[in-house]
Amino acid sequence: NAGVTQTPKFQVLKTGQSMTLQCAQDMNHEYMSWYRQDPGMGLRLIHYSVGAGITDQGEVPNGYNVSRSTTEDFPLRLLSAAPSQTSVYFCASSYSGWETQYFGPGTRLLVL
């Protein structure tokens, strides 16, 4: 199993650009989520999904969109990047959301 994979590892964007952060898992997990990690703020939940076709907002959803068309993939879209979105983004998955959660290696995003 590759576990949870994320691409790209690092990205530089200009303000106003859009991009998609990719996340995939091969463990047949129903639950997937996105977190951002910022110094002094810790990790905060952006969006989550309890299964294909079902998504919902977390703690800090503004400026981000998600969709879940397959069990395996859960992409995170930045609609119009802002410097405040400079962060490290982690994708996580688990069977139901209440069991052990497995995190990907992260995507470092710098918005200039």
Place this chain on the structure above:
Amino acid sequence: KQEVTQIPAALSVPEGENLVLNCSFTDSAIYNLQWFRQDPGKGLTSLLLIQSSQREQTSGRLNASLDKSSGRSTLYIAASQPGDSATYLCAVFDGSSNTGKLIFGQGTTLQVKP
């Protein structure tokens, strides 16, 4: 609102010492609690999951305990090694929501000196 605190923020010990990392949470209505390890510039590696009905969980040199009534969890590392140097994060599953949301502490950065 659930808050998770980890003390100390940083810890430096000589190799071979047994050590305890602390995690406290303000609302005892948690579902489960998970301990992670994060190496610099890397993702989070799951160490242990303690279910709300459990008191402790062990994996190798690691032992995690949970006391919901007092809002505390501890991670005990036996016979520490330089390879244990990392940031350790405690996260509670938010029992007040149906989201599987994890609420993280700020972490304890551990340095084990050879």
